[in-house]
Amino acid sequence: MTPGSPLAAAVVFRLGPVPVTRPVVTTWGIMAVLAIGSWAGTRRLRPEPSRLQAVLELLVTGIQSQIEEVVRRxxxxxLPLLGTLFIFLLTANVCGIVPGVQAPTGRIETPAALALVVFLSVHWFGIRARGLSAYLGSFARPKPIMLPLNLLAEVTRTFSLMVRLFGNIMSGEFLIGIVLALAGLFVPIxxxxxxxxxxxVQAYIFSMLATVFIGAATADDS
Amino acid sequence: MRLEWSTLTLQLVNFAILVWLLQRFLYRPVLRTIDARRAALLGQQAQAASEAEAAKRQLADLEAQRAGLAGERAAALARTEEEGRALLAARQAQAQREAQGLLEEGRRTLARERELAQEELRSAALDLAADIASRVLAQIPEPLRVQAWLERIEGHLTALPREELRELSDQLSGGGTLRVVTAAPLAAGAQEQWRARLRAAAAPEASVAFDTEPGLIAGAELRFPHARLGFSVQGAIAALQQEVRSHGPDR
Known part of the structure; x- marks a missing residue:
């Protein structure tokens, strides 16, 4: 990005030649919060659940049931991939509400990384479920003439995942910043x-679309 | 807008690490707990099902036992009823036997009492007859009450077989005395007449003495040393009473 662009990620520090930008640092913070919270919440699990344990069980089983409703298996x-995707996106999208914190998904690299994860995961699970030849053959369905379109759809849907998430979060932050600058402290609430x-909503949409893509890739043609 | 590839790469790595962290600290423990709870519930469900099955089997066993008890109860009732009938019949038969025995005993007692009453009546009748006879004979003059028997005594001695008559004479020949007992004392003339006729009929040298016993009523008794010949009304009545008592109701 061009220097001074509001879309550019600020470099916090450098690890040798590698610049560590602000979204990365924020992501580390989110990872720490999620990991420590999970460890603390699951440290004393009992057959008769406490309130916190009940919330955690509800979260995990809710995500699991949502995935099962889509993939039908x-x-x-x-669960680790799609559950982590939803939890991370939810946390990353709403963390911008904290003063001084910018949502990492408001910068293009994070949505791009997540979209790339989804893109790779779809093909990985598709090949694992159906085999390489069968999975590659599915791109020529229902007619071989559809092969270019299917290949293009693979790219464009991943791109749309990225752009949708980035555009919604980034635009929201920009809008709040502009209104805050023009109207005052409490107007943007x-x-x-x-x-x-x-x-x-964006976290849910991104996760559900990823689930649908993986489900479609792993579904049996019969 | 330019893409920071280093940031993209770091975010990829960060996401992979986050997946591992959440898998390690969230999904795996929670799912393990849920699986354990589900397994426990399934175990409890299976145990409950097995207990329900066992309860069903016990219920079936109890039903079978109850049916068996009903059969045994019916058999026991029938057996008891049969025993009751047999006992009742035995008691009835025993009661009939006892009643029959009592009836027979009553009849025998009644017959015995009737015999006793008849005997007493006869005895009373004989006593009455003896009393009447003694009173009637008391109205007859004394000589007639004795003399009438003298003819009879004399005839009896004359009709005795010679052996018996000699035996009576032998009792008097050795100094024995023939005692003539009458109900009233005989006059001297009558005594001489009796003495002479008895000596003539039994033993000519016999010593004859006379005694009185009012109980003879009438007639006389000849009392040898070792024999006695009775010709009195008392003796006749006594013989009649003896005959009546010995024969009883046959007459």
Whole structure:
């Protein structure tokens, strides 16, 4: 990005030649919060669950059931990837509400990385479920003439995943910043609430689309 | 807008690490707990099902036992009823036997009492007859009450077989005395007449003495040293009473 661009990620420090930008640092913070919270929440699991344990069980089983409703098969192999995707996106999208924190998904690299993860995962699970030849042959369905379009769709849908997430989160942050600069301290509060809603919805949409893509890749043609 | 590839790469790595972290600290423990709870529930469900099955089997066993008990109860009732009938019949038969025995005993007692009553009646009748006879004979003059028997005594001695008559004479020949007992004392003339006729009929040298016993009523008794010949009304009545008592109701 061009220097001074509001879309550019600020470099916090450098690890040798590698610049560590602000979204990366924020992501580390989110990872720390999620990891420590998970460790603390699952440290004393009992057969009779406490309130926190019940919330965690509800979160995990809710994500699992959502995945199962889409893929129509055992969701446990997909739970770490898709569950982490949803939890991370939810946390990353709404963390921008914290003063001084910018949502990492408001910069193009994070949505791009997540979209790339989804792109690679779709093909990985598709090949594992159906075999390489069968999976590659599925791109020529229903007619071989559809092969270019299917290949193009693979790229464009991944690109749309990335752009949708980036555009929604980035635009929300920009809008809040502009309104804050023009109107004052408390005026953007409704917009921030709306941004929270948008962040939750985008996390859900991104995760569900990833689930649908993986489900379609692993589905039996018969 | 330019893509920072280093940031993209770091985010890829970060996401992979986050997947591992959440798998390590969130999904695996929670799913393990849920699986354990589900396994426990399934175990409890299986145990409950097995207990329900066992309860069903026990219920079936109890039903079978109850049916068996009903059969045994019916058999026991039938057996008891049969025993009751047999006992009742035995008791009835025993009661009939006892009643029959009592009836027979009553009849025998009644017959015995009737015999006793008849005997007493006869005895009373004989006593009455003896009393009447003694009273009637008391109205007859004394000589007639004795003399009438003298003819009879004399005839009896004359009709005795010679052996018996000699035996009676032998009792008097050795100094024995023939005692003539009458109900009233005989006059001297009558005594001489009796003495002479008895000596003539039994033993000519016999010593004859006379005694009185009012109980003879009438007639006389000849009392030898070792024999006695009775010709009195008392003796006749006594013989009649003896005959009546010995024969009883046959007459």
């Amino acid at each position: 055992d969701a446990r192999p997909l 409704p917009l921030m609430a709306l941004e929270l809603l948008v962040g939750v």
